[in-house]
Amino acid sequence: MHYGNLFTSCFRMPKNVKEALAGNCWIEAMQDELSQFQKLHVWDLVDLPKGVHPIGTRWVFKCKTDDRHVVVKNKARLVVQGFYQQERLDYTEVYAPVARLEAIHLFLAYASFVDFKVYQLDVKSAFLYGKVHEEVYVTQPPGFEDPQNPHKVYKLDKALYGLHQAPRACEDMCIEFEQVMKSKFEMSNMGELTFFLGLQVSQQEIFLHQTKYVQNILSKYKMNDCTTYSTPIPVNHSLHPDKDGKDVDCKLYRGVIGSLMYLTASRPDIMFAVSLCSRFQSQPKESHLIVVKRIFRYLKGKRQLGIWYSKQQSFDLKAYTDSDYGGCNLDRKSTSGGCQFLGERLVFWQCKKQSTVSISTCEAEYVAVASCCSQILWIQPQLRDYGLNYTETPMFIDNTATMTITNNPVKHSKTKQIEIRHHFIRDCAEKHLIELVKVHTNDNLADLFTKAFVVHISNILST
Structure with missing residues (x-):
């Protein structure tokens, strides 16, 4: 046996079952x-x-890596070819529990405030705990068929x-998760939280970043050797539909x-540009792809930036909001920008084109x-779960x-053009849930999410 080849195969994902069966590590x-x-x-x-x-069933192989690659x-997972299932015949309702990244930011910000160390547990094969109520039959696993009952x-x-x-079956199980925890689940302690949903976490003073992910996408789109830029997009970008421009591959552009x-989960500095x-x-068009490549060039020079949550800060909730006026060259709609802080910890940020055309700033x-x-x-209400009750934010x-x-x-006649659904903020102000505070334009941090910036925002991001 050539041990060099065996060692290489253990750290390389096999292309098919036949190739996997040639390595003892993948068989295990x-x-x-x-x-x-x-067992279950x-x-x-x-x-x-x-x-x-x-x-049908098939094997999916993956080499799991840490934040240092x-x-x-080695993980081998047997999956069902669910695309053969027919709705209403093989299944009815389909839904899944999803963790919002904002909730993760909030939790880590709170952990930094109370100086908690965050640990991570891995539920082995979590889906295997959910019971299926429909009758479902699957073929035997490729490479592991029963020789005495091959047709079963x-x-x-x-x-x-x-x-x-x-x-859906997994969500039913999650309801009882808190009570049964380790008594029901076979769990492995993965130690301190360092890598979660593609986010890297350093816990000296919590630092949230995606350096590994930046490196991966730079390699994927062959931008490792590109020159760097100090900003993700020029101030005078003048992006427009460019109907006469050269077409580019839609699949490539959408993938990028x-x-x-x-990446914007930890990089608010590229939020507006993306x-x-x-x-x-x-x-x-080609002109659009050129701007996208500039974002990559910016990332290459700033790949280690992220969000820093200091322990020595207050935990008061506050927000900044801003808007451009008719900034979209496509349909002249405005862009809303906003960011929310807990003390000086940036936990939420938004950049979204408005659904209607505004006729005034x-x-x-x-x-x-x-x-x-x-x-x-x-x-x-999320903060109330942490025992914190904030009003008049x-x-x-x-x-x-x-x-x-x-x-x-009193709804002034000059505001009739504004849709009624936006007037709910008056009710929130009357109920003392929020309070609008005047801030100078130069000090409005939400400005980052409505237009291109010139200088680096060192007060929000860290390295």
Whole structure:
């Protein structure tokens, strides 16, 4: 046996089952997966009922790495080819529990405030704990067929990855998670939280970044050797539909935008630039791709930036809101920007094109305030779960007219053009849930999310 080849195969993802079966390390990974099935009574080997077609299964292999790209585990997962399932016949409801990244930011900010050390637990094969109520039959795992019963199939009792109803079954299990925890689940302690959902976490004073992800996308789109820029987008970018420009591959452009959108989970400095470029995904042109490549050039020079949550700060909730006016060259709609802080910790940020065309700067600012207020109303009950009750949250804005409209209980005739749904901020002000506070334009941190910046924002991001 050539040990060099065996060592290499253990740290390289096989292309198919035949290749995986040639390496002992991958055989062990597959056997470990199947042993979990046996332990949790996932399925039973039965004869296939007449008129029933079993769903195929396949192996998915992955080398799991840490934040330094070191392979720490070989994972083999048996998945069901759920795309063969038919709605209403094989499944009904489909939904899944999803953790909002904003909730993760809030939790880490609170951990820094109370000086908690955050640890991570991994639930092994979480989907295997959810019970399937429908009758589902699957084929035997490739490479692990029963030689004495080759024509039999497995009837599922628990959910497998790939089934449409698997996330629903998993959600039922999560309701009882707090009570049963380790008594029911086989869990492994992964130590201090350092890597979660693509986010890297350093816990000396909590620093949230995606340096590894930046390196991955630079390599993926062959931008490792590019020159660098000090800003992600020029101030006078003048991006427009460019109907006469040269077309580029839509799939490539959308893939790049999707990669950058995920990076905004820890990089608010590129939020406006990525949001602006995402508006041209239907018909991307070469001029748009050039701007996107500039974002990559900026990232290459600033790949280690992230969000820093200091321990020596207050924890008061405050927000900043701003808007440009008719800044979109595509349809002249305005852009709303906002950011929310706990003390000096940036936990939420938004950049979104408004759904209607504003006919004045006051209207554009008013709509932006309404969007920021909605985020505040989501944050306040989240903080109550931490034992913190915030009212009269200050929202800093640099537009006096908007403050006047909000604080005026009588709907002035000049505000009729503003949709009624945006006027709910008046009710929030009357109920003392928020308070609009005047701030100078130069001190409005939300300005970052409505236009290109010239200098680096060192007071928000850190290295």
